[in-house]
Each structure stands twice: as C-alpha cells, then as structure tokens.
Amino acid sequence: MVLFLYLFLLCLTAGFIHVHAQIQTGYISIDCGSQENFNYVDLDTGISYTSDGSFVTTGVNKNISLEYAYPNSPNLPQPLSDLRSFPQGNKNCYTLRPNGGKTSLNLIRATFMYGNYDGENKLPEFDLYLGVNLWLSIKFKNSSDVITTEIISVALEDTYSVCLVNVGLGIPFISGLELRPLDGSIYKTDPEISGSLVLFQRLDIGYTNGSGRYSDDIYDRIWSTYNSPSWDSLHTSLDIDISGDSYRAPNEVMQTGSTPKNGTEYLEFSWSVSDPKARFYIYLYFADLVVLGRNQTREFNVSWNEVQLFGNVRPRAYYASTFYNLRPLVGNKHKISIMKSANANVPPMLNAIEIYRVLEFSENATFSRDVDAVVNIRTTYKINRNWVGDPCGPKKYSWEGIICNYTNSNPPQIILLNLSASDLTGQIAASIANLSSLETLDLSNNSLTGPIPDFLENLTVLKSLDLRGNQLSGYVPKSLLERSRTGLLKLSVDSRNLCDSGSCQSNKKKILIPILASLLPFLVVLLLLIIFWRAKRKQKASKTSSNEEGRTIESNNKQFTYAEVANMTNNFQTPIGKGGFGTVYLGTLKNGKQAAVKLLSSSSSQGYNEFQNEAELLMRVHHKNLAAFVGYSHDNNRMALVYEYMANGNLKSYISDRNTHPLSWEMRLKIAIDAAQGLEYLHHGCRPAIIHRDVKSANILLSENLDAKIADFGLSKGLPDDKTTHILTDVIGTTGYLDPEYHRSHNLTEKSDVYSFGIVLLELITGQPAIIKSMDHIHIMQYVGQYLEKGEITSVIDEQMRDDLNLNSVCKAIEISVACTRAMSIQRMTMGEVKRVFGDGNGPWTE
Numbered sequence: 001m002v003l004f005l006y007l008f009l010l011c012l013t014a015g016f017i018h019v020h021a022q023i024q025t026g027y028i029s030i031d032c033g034s035q036e037n038f039n040y041v042d043l044d045t046g047i048s049y050t051s052d053g054s055f056v057t058t059g060v061n062k063n064i065s066l067e068y069a070y071p072n073s074p075n076l077p078q079p080l081s082d083l084r085s086f087p088q089g090n091k092n093c094y095t096l097r098p099n100g101g102k103t104s105l106n107l108i109r110a111t112f113m114y115g116n117y118d119g120e121n122k123l124p125e126f127d128l129y130l131g132v133n134l135w136l137s138i139k140f141k142n143s144s145d146v147i148t149t150e151i152i153s154v155a156l157e158d159t160y161s162v163c164l165v166n167v168g169l170g171i172p173f174i175s176g177l178e179l180r181p182l183d184g185s186i187y188k189t190d191p192e193i194s195g196s197l198v199l200f201q202r203l204d205i206g207y208t209n210g211s212g213r214y215s216d217d218i219y220d221r222i223w224s225t226y227n228s229p230s231w232d233s234l235h236t237s238l239d240i241d242i243s244g245d246s247y248r249a250p251n252e253v254m255q256t257g258s259t260p261k262n263g264t265e266y267l268e269f270s271w272s273v274s275d276p277k278a279r280f281y282i283y284l285y286f287a288d289l290v291v292l293g294r295n296q297t298r299e300f301n302v303s304w305n306e307v308q309l310f311g312n313v314r315p316r317a318y319y320a321s322t323f324y325n326l327r328p329l330v331g332n333k334h335k336i337s338i339m340k341s342a343n344a345n346v347p348p349m350l351n352a353i354e355i356y357r358v359l360e361f362s363e364n365a366t367f368s369r370d371v372d373a374v375v376n377i378r379t380t381y382k383i384n385r386n387w388v389g390d391p392c393g394p395k396k397y398s399w400e401g402i403i404c405n406y407t408n409s410n411p412p413q414i415i416l417l418n419l420s421a422s423d424l425t426g427q428i429a430a431s432i433a434n435l436s437s438l439e440t441l442d443l444s445n446n447s448l449t450g451p452i453p454d455f456l457e458n459l460t461v462l463k464s465l466d467l468r469g470n471q472l473s474g475y476v477p478k479s480l481l482e483r484s485r486t487g488l489l490k491l492s493v494d495s496r497n498l499c500d501s502g503s504c505q506s507n508k509k510k511i512l513i514p515i516l517a518s519l520l521p522f523l524v525v526l527l528l529l530i531i532f533w534r535a536k537r538k539q540k541a542s543k544t545s546s547n548e549e550g551r552t553i554e555s556n557n558k559q560f561t562y563a564e565v566a567n568m569t570n571n572f573q574t575p576i577g578k579g580g581f582g583t584v585y586l587g588t589l590k591n592g593k594q595a596a597v598k599l600l601s602s603s604s605s606q607g608y609n610e611f612q613n614e615a616e617l618l619m620r621v622h623h624k625n626l627a628a629f630v631g632y633s634h635d636n637n638r639m640a641l642v643y644e645y646m647a648n649g650n651l652k653s654y655i656s657d658r659n660t661h662p663l664s665w666e667m668r669l670k671i672a673i674d675a676a677q678g679l680e681y682l683h684h685g686c687r688p689a690i691i692h693r694d695v696k697s698a699n700i701l702l703s704e705n706l707d708a709k710i711a712d713f714g715l716s717k718g719l720p721d722d723k724t725t726h727i728l729t730d731v732i733g734t735t736g737y738l739d740p741e742y743h744r745s746h747n748l749t750e751k752s753d754v755y756s757f758g759i760v761l762l763e764l765i766t767g768q769p770a771i772i773k774s775m776d777h778i779h780i781m782q783y784v785g786q787y788l789e790k791g792e793i794t795s796v797i798d799e800q801m802r803d804d805l806n807l808n809s810v811c812k813a814i815e816i817s818v819a820c821t822r823a824m825s826i827q828r829m830t831m832g833e834v835k836r837v838f839g840d841g842n843g844p845w846t847e
C-alpha cells in the first residue's frame, strides 16, 4: 500500500516513468550509504544502483532524517535517502574503474543532500576532488538542497579517485556517485589545455513540462528545461534522427526547441562568473522541427560577445547536429546570440545547449612508479591507514606517513616514507627500492624479519634510514654503511645488524699460518731459535684469558651539549693526555663513573652530519677490547668524544715512560692479544668490516688492570690533522704504521690494519717506538731486521724484560709480526688468523 502510494506520487509529479531502462553498459551507479549488498533498480529512472561495496573502504552509512525523507518528501529520488559520511581522516576516496580503462572518456556525477542526517542541523562544507584536482567546493543552501555536479574527464590511469576532503568545516559525505562511459570523440577540448569539463548548464530548450533523464540518452545526461518568456516553443512528435551526431542528445530533448517570439528577432542568452580567466565550451544542438516551404530559408549565425562562432547554420528537418567551439571562451561575461542571417526569411531556433567550464589541472598526480610502489607496499603489509587516492595529492592531503617533493615542472615524488610502529611483518618489501627519490625511510618498531636487503642500495638519495626495533637478520649492505661513514646517510639500525654479538666462539680447528718462501732468511733464524727454546724451556708463561669475549653492558650513550661536557670535566680542569686530535680531560659522568673527554680541535674538516652519523654508528659497536664510547658532543662547532676512562693511559706513553712499572712479557702478550681481539672484531665481527685506519700504540688504551682496548676506531677519517696523523689526499694513517701498499695504491683493506698491528707488536717486543728518533729516525722494522739478519734475536727484545721471559713465546710473536707486515697485503695474515694463533691455549705461549 505504501509502495503503491509512493509510485503513484512519483508518477504524478515526475511526469514520466521509465519501464525500459537504458542499456546500462559500463555504468557505475552507486547509491552511497545504502545497506551492504543492496542492489536495486530505481523506479524513477530505471537505473540499477549498487551499494558502496568495493568502491570505498572507509566511511559510515547514514540515513537522512525523517523530516526530509519519504513520505514527508515524496519527490525525493531514492538514492538521496541515505548517504555515506566520512568522520575519519582528511581525505576519503571512491575508486571507480571505467570499462574503457586508461585514456577512456567518462562522465562522472556526484550528488549530495544533507537532509540533517546527523541530527545536528548544521550544514557541512567540504571539497570534492577528482584525483588531485579540486572539482567543487560543496556548500549547501539548506538541508534539502540537492547539489549535483558532473565532470567529463579522460581517465589518466586505470581508475578514477573521487575524493572527499575535510576542510575543517564539517564532516564530508556523499549521497550518490555515477560514472557513464562516453564516446571518446566527443566533448573535445583544445589539446593544449589539460583539464576536465565541469558541467555549468545543460538545457533542454522549449520544453516546459518537467526535467529529466531519458532512457534513450545513452550517456544518461540530466537535462533541465528552459524557455524564455520572449521565446516561442516548437514541438514535434516525430522522431529526430540522431544517428549522424555522436553527441546523441535524446529524442525528447531534440523534439522541442524555441524561436524568438517576434519572427525577426534573435535568440540570446548570457551568463557571468567571477573569474575573468574562466574558460567555457558550449555545445549547441539543432534540428529543425518543421519542414520549410520552397521559398523559406532558416539560416543563422551564432556569435559570442559579438564575435562570430558559426556562420550560416541551416538545421535540417528532424535531423540532429551539434555545433561547438574549438577554442575555449575566456572571460567572466558571456553572451551567445543566434541571429538570422541575411538570406533567411524564417527565424533562428535552438533545441538544446550544454555549457561546460574547464577545470584545469592544478596539480600533477604522483609519479606513477612511486604510486605503483607505494600501492604495492600498501597491499604487501595490509597497511591499516587511510591510504586512498593519490599518495601525494592534493598537496595538503598526502597519505599519512608520506611526504612528497612538489616541483612545478614534474609530477610529485615521494621523499619520505614513515611506517614506524605500523605492525609490519615479513620481509622488507622490494618495491621500496622503486621509490627512487626517497630520502627518509623509517621502518622502526615493527616485526620485520629476514635480511637487510641489498636493494636498499638502489635508493641513491636516501639520507636517513631507520630499521631499529625489528627482527632483521644479517648486516647492513656495505654501500649504505659507507654512505653513513661519509655523512651522506643517517643510519639507525640495531647493533645486531652491525656486528656479531661478539660471543660466538670460533671453531677450534687450527689454522695453519702460511709462511711463505719470501721469508726464507727469517725462517733460518727461527729454525735456529727453536733449538735455543728447547734449552730454555723451564720458564713458563701464565695463561692468558682470552676466551671470555663479550659485549659490555650497553651504556647509556648519548649526545651531550657543550655545557654538559664542560660541566662533566669541571671546566676542563684535569688534562690527562694530549695528542690524537686534541686534549683529553678527566671527566665524571652523572652516574659517578669517570670518563675521558677528548676535545677535538675546532678546525675540523668534518661536517656535522658526518661526525654525528659516525658517532651514532660507533656507539652501537661494543666489544670488551674496544674503548667504550659513552657519547659525543657537537655544539657550536666544538666537537668532543666521551669515552670510558682508562686509568693507565695509552700504550705508547706506557711503554715509553720508563718510570712506570715495566711491563713483563706476559703483560705485553696479553695487551697484544687484547688488541688483536678488538681488531678482529672490527674486521670480522662487523659487516661490512670496520677498518680502523689508524692502529697505533697511542690508540691502544690500558685500564687499571692493564686490559687493552682499541680507541678511535672508525673516527680517523676526516678528522683534523695533528702532528702524527697525516692525511695525504685520501690516505689516512700515521707515519711508521702506514701500510706501504695502501700508501701507494690508496686501496684500503683490513690488511692495512694488520700491518699497523704488526708494528705495534714490534713495539711491544722491542720497547722502541715505530720511528726511532734516537737512531736517526729509523723505522722499527729496519731496527729489528738488522738484528734478526745477524741472528741476534735477544738484542731486539726490550731490555726491561730480557731477564724474565719465555723466548719461545717472543719468537712466535716476532713470527706473527713478520707475517703481519709483509710488503704484499695478500701475504699478510688476517686478524682472524692472528687471534686464533694467539688464542690457542696450547700454543707456545703457555709452554
């Protein structure tokens, strides 16, 4: 009964009812806000509507308030009785996939009616976008005001995004959304203008009985009626042939038209807009509705603002044709006149007109490769964010966690992707590597697993990478670490991805040290020595504990201000050392522990970022034989490094200072082993290897118990020059310790550190510095060599310990130092081999 009444009223008011629906091929007709999976045929129009379904993933369904709904508002089209509102997020989008795909031409229509659906009685204002371009700002006059807007647009991608943007003036919503495929040859615009056409007016001239959509309008345009009081309407009941005109205005529209009341006058209409740069296209539909006599001529000219557009138009009887301007009509005032020409004796006429305003593309859509990549990321990780529409546009409404670079000449590109704490699982998605402009990537605090992939190296402009707080395995790719070292990349990773935990015990297999023929003279000497050792066997060296490596407890390392550094050192009161890039002061940390504060000279060539990256990275490297790095300061161009305090200073001073307790061979051996373990960790425990570049006795620090720790690792690059460190082009190191092969080739490898370590070992054995000033600045290798050649092995041994030592052990150490300092780096031992030889508890050391 109710339905019947409804139908009856509809018939009465709308004037017609369509029993036969159009062939709705390619139509998308969404009744936004209708119940899920509710599909129906609208009895008024015959159009099949579907619910929001797969077109949108966000928003909530609402019904308009009863006051505006049926039966209080019997004329209300059914799609307007409900709507979908979007209380969440700035931008929500429908995705429409036209049948014709990319480059197809389509008409899209959006309809809005507030109807006090939220009971607030407050009209919202919001923006409607097609892709990244503002289509219309929606402003209602009242709660029953129906806003309908249409746009004709070429699909730039496979899909259209119709987006509702919250501009802070109320929650956006939409009542209906429709897409109609068009013949690609119509509604052409000047190819130089990139943009779409927004409907301004579509008038069915001369018809006064109602308005509507017609079942034979294959494009489902909605025509409004218009007739001026000074016009006479024409009407025919005969069919109009529209087959020759691809604009395909429906028969009902073409069957009516108007002529001026006074047979001699002209038809004229005008409109104005506020924007003087507004551009318009008009489409005029003509078909004569009477058969003229032999002596009759209907001919007219069409002009715009007194400029002729089309001349001598003669409409054929019952045959439709469409006239349109090829170049846009620009201005804020527009007047179209249809004027009888000189030959005519019958007044001009017009059947229908469409006026479209050009919506210029104000923004470019995001670079398509970036879109593909980020859409792939969205799918891969099932990102639970409002990631809809274009990732970068419209400008103020890029996706949450994405920042783009907008340039005037190019499509925007993604430069920041922040997926921190987003519950990501699985591996790092390969499509990230396709974001070629990415500068910042934050994937921290997720549950990502698998290796740190090499393809991250493809992100060549990456400036910041944060992978902390994941379960990633493996090591940071070499080139990323290298970029981090040179200050190009701020790298934040878990320490596990930089170095081994440091506790894994190497396999027990003995590695044979290849002693090569090039060392024959030494071998002879050593052979003789073996006999000598056998005789002196009674001495015993005590065991060195070398198998309890491990990470120190992660200290609370951080960045300090200069004021904190000053405070910590009591205004740099107690200098405890000098050299190595600056003065070292004694300091006290907040936890009461003592610290060594190295104040670097301000003439640094190293940039802030470079310094900071390096420092942050090194704070993550922990080993008991590496000086623990507490923090750093880079404030007002004053750089300071804060290390754990080492009571016994550095090895160089300790050896050279003849007043301290002389070091026994056992102690020296332990120092050598400690240093070897520290270096081995840098070379083989960290991936890629950290090359120290400046191994020397001055960089080996001694604790209260004479445990040795390597200091300044990784920091030597680019640090200011001091008297002992030379930076020759890109060769870094200290005279006396510098690998001659590296010096020649500039090709840095771990073996350069091995060379320097060999020199340190000789210092420990001989008690001489690397360059012996008192002997005409000869090099320690020369010094040792001259004795060994003569077989005077005991002469090279530091006289401070000559009386009490295991000569066997010293000889083995000499052997190692020789194997470390060979001219060709390929023939040198690795630190791993050195460590194994030292670390073998059954070696000559303990006999």
Ligand SMILES: *[C@@H]1O[C@H](CO)[C@@H](O)[C@H](O)[C@H]1NC(C)=O
Residues within 6 Å of the ligand: 035, 061, 062, 063, 082
């Ligand atoms: C809207 O009204 C229909 C009945 O007309 C009802 O089934 C539906 O649940 C309502 N929707 C909402 C969101 O209230």
Ligand SMILES: *[C@@H]1O[C@H](CO)[C@@H](O)[C@H](O)[C@H]1NC(C)=O
Residues within 6 Å of the ligand: 141, 142, 143, 144, 145
């Ligand atoms: C609402 O606004 C529309 C458009 O201006 C107007 O036609 C209609 O009469 C108004 N309705 C009410 C109830 O004010």
Ligand SMILES: *[C@@H]1O[C@H](CO)[C@@H](O)[C@H](O)[C@H]1NC(C)=O
Residues within 6 Å of the ligand: 207, 208, 209, 235, 256
């Ligand atoms: C408009 O309606 C009137 C009366 O209902 C009718 O006489 C007239 O023919 C109609 N005009 C057209 C063009 O259908």
Ligand SMILES: *[C@@H]1O[C@H](CO)[C@@H](O)[C@H](O)[C@H]1NC(C)=O
Residues within 6 Å of the ligand: 262, 263, 264, 265
């Ligand atoms: C019709 O046009 C003629 C010539 O332009 C004019 O003299 C006459 O007054 C017009 N009549 C009406 C009713 O406008």
Ligand SMILES: *[C@@H]1O[C@H](CO)[C@@H](O)[C@H](O)[C@H]1NC(C)=O
Residues within 6 Å of the ligand: 293, 295, 296, 345
């Ligand atoms: C056209 O010719 C008919 C006769 O064939 C005549 O009645 C009519 O007045 C003519 N009309 C014009 C405008 O000359």
Ligand SMILES: *[C@@H]1O[C@H](CO)[C@@H](O)[C@H](O)[C@H]1NC(C)=O
Residues within 6 Å of the ligand: 300, 301, 308, 310, 311, 312, 339, 340, 341, 342
């Ligand atoms: C109509 O257009 C034709 C062709 O462009 C032109 O020759 C003629 O002068 C125009 N007539 C009027 C009245 O403007």
Ligand SMILES: *[C@@H]1O[C@H](CO)[C@@H](O)[C@H](O)[C@H]1NC(C)=O
Residues within 6 Å of the ligand: 361, 362, 363, 364, 407, 408, 409, 410, 411
């Ligand atoms: C869009 O990009 C093209 C080049 O791809 C450029 O010529 C045009 O100016 C850009 N448009 C905007 C609005 O940035």
Ligand SMILES: *[C@@H]1O[C@H](CO)[C@@H](O)[C@H](O)[C@H]1NC(C)=O
Residues within 6 Å of the ligand: 405, 406, 407, 415, 439
């Ligand atoms: C944005 O892109 C332009 C052109 O590619 C580039 O010059 C500029 O540095 C970029 N800006 C940022 C912040 O990356």
Ligand SMILES: *[C@@H]1O[C@H](CO)[C@@H](O)[C@H](O)[C@H]1NC(C)=O
Residues within 6 Å of the ligand: 418, 419, 420, 440, 441, 442
């Ligand atoms: C990423 O977002 C989180 C919070 O959402 C923020 O703490 C972090 O600083 C952001 N990272 C970057 C690189 O902007």
Ligand SMILES: *[C@@H]1O[C@H](CO)[C@@H](O)[C@H](O)[C@H]1NC(C)=O
Residues within 6 Å of the ligand: 369, 373, 376, 430, 431, 432, 434
């Ligand atoms: C990266 O982009 C290229 C070209 O657009 C595409 O062929 C490739 O599949 C993309 N790679 C990933 C992992 O998405």
Ligand SMILES: *[C@@H]1O[C@H](CO)[C@@H](O)[C@H](O)[C@H]1NC(C)=O
Residues within 6 Å of the ligand: 420, 421, 444, 445, 469
């Ligand atoms: C990541 O986790 C750490 C430790 O739980 C926390 O301090 C930090 O705030 C988190 N960051 C984000 C962006 O959630």
Ligand SMILES: *[C@@H]1O[C@H](CO)[C@@H](O)[C@H](O)[C@H]1NC(C)=O
Residues within 6 Å of the ligand: 430, 433, 434, 455, 458
């Ligand atoms: C990274 O770049 C290399 C070399 O340019 C290329 O072979 C590889 O396919 C790229 N990887 C990805 C995931 O794009």
